[in-house]
Amino acid sequence: MKKRVSELNNQSGIDLSHVKRVVFKVGTSTLTHATGRLNLRRVERLVRTLADIRNSGREIILVSSGAIGVGVGKLGLKRRPTDVPSKQAAAAVGQCELMYMYDKQFSEYSHTVAQVLITGDDISDAQRKQNVCNTFERLLDFGAIPIVNENDTVAVEEIMIGDNDTLSAIVASLTHADLLVILSDIDGLYDKDPHKYQDARLIRTVSGVTDEILALAGGKGSELGTGGMFTKLHAAQVAQENGIDMIIMNGRDPARIYDIFDPQAPFTGTLFKAREADEDAV
Numbered sequence: 001m002k003k004r005v006s007e008l009n010n011q012s013g014i015d016l017s018h019v020k021r022v023v024f025k026v027g028t029s030t031l032t033h034a035t036g037r038l039n040l041r042r043v044e045r046l047v048r049t050l051a052d053i054r055n056s057g058r059e060i061i062l063v064s065s066g067a068i069g070v071g072v073g074k075l076g077l078k079r080r081p082t083d084v085p086s087k088q089a090a091a092a093v094g095q096c097e098l099m100y101m102y103d104k105q106f107s108e109y110s111h112t113v114a115q116v117l118i119t120g121d122d123i124s125d126a127q128r129k130q131n132v133c134n135t136f137e138r139l140l141d142f143g144a145i146p147i148v149n150e151n152d153t154v155a156v157e158e159i160m161i162g163d164n165d166t167l168s169a170i171v172a173s174l175t176h177a178d179l180l181v182i183l184s185d186i187d188g189l190y191d192k193d194p195h196k197y198q199d200a201r202l203i204r205t206v207s208g209v210t211d212e213i214l215a216l217a218g219g220k221g222s223e224l225g226t227g228g229m230f231t232k233l234h235a236a237q238v239a240q241e242n243g244i245d246m247i248i249m250n251g252r253d254p255a256r257i258y259d260i261f262d263p264q265a266p267f268t269g270t271l272f273k274a275r276e277a278d279e280d281a282v
């Protein structure tokens with residue numbers, strides 16, 4: 001039976017040192033300034049940290065948002081558009097900029113990146129899903145770092161996954177990852193809205209995404225992204241059903257990612273413990 005990170009919790013922290021394959025998800029608000037332009041310092045630190053984690057022998061897959069947000073910034077639009085063609089056009093511009101930046105920066109650390117763009121119908125069709133899985137496996141065999149986003153330029157409502165929190169949980173399941181790490185602009189799941197209540201407490205571990213837990217999800221996320229706590233909790237449900245542990249942590253300081261794999265380091269975030277994988281999960 002697969003070894004579970006949640007079984008290894010101890011008083012000094014969470015031991016995830018055995019984790020081999022990790023999916024990281026980074027949101028628009030972590031990657032960009034409020035202007036929509038890339039937060040270069042943060043992106044550089046993120047890439048450096050992920051490259052180092054790859055160097056340590058772990059396989060990594062990055063699910064990166066930001067195509068629409070960065071496209072909005074690059075095109076000089078005043079705000080995120082709401083109509084589908086404008087969003088698709090912004091994504092076409094921003095995805096290009098994102099991959100250019102990832103390619104350049106990962107190359108500095110001698111890593112090869114690969115762009116994987118998927119939509120909902122790549123998952124719902126069994127053959128296409130198998131093709132996506134095969135591609136991921138081969139890329140990881142080749143030692144490349146897959147960088148995944150929804151194919152926003154062609155995705156319309158009917159075929160959309162819709163948010164990258166859910167996409168990251170699907171990718172974690174398709175690649176049989178040991179762990180999903182969602183980097184956000186919040187430290188984790190709180191018992192009440194930390195923007196409104198000073199005494200809000202961070203929940204360290206969650207064993208099941210119950211209705212009570214779902215009720216803790218506030219409204220929508222930031223101006224430039226599409227997420228919020230609700231989509232993260234949905235991702236946690238998908239991850240749990242597929243036997244994958246999931247962490248939500250703040251992406252503000254990417255070096256904190258090292259703490260996940262260091263049992264001695266104090267770790268700040270919320271761990272959603274996996275269940276046995278459901279037979280008919282994604």
Ligand code: GLU
Nearest residue numbers: 065066067068163164226
């Ligand atoms: N695929 C969208 C983008 O790259 C992001 C979706 C999300 O923020 O969840 O802009």
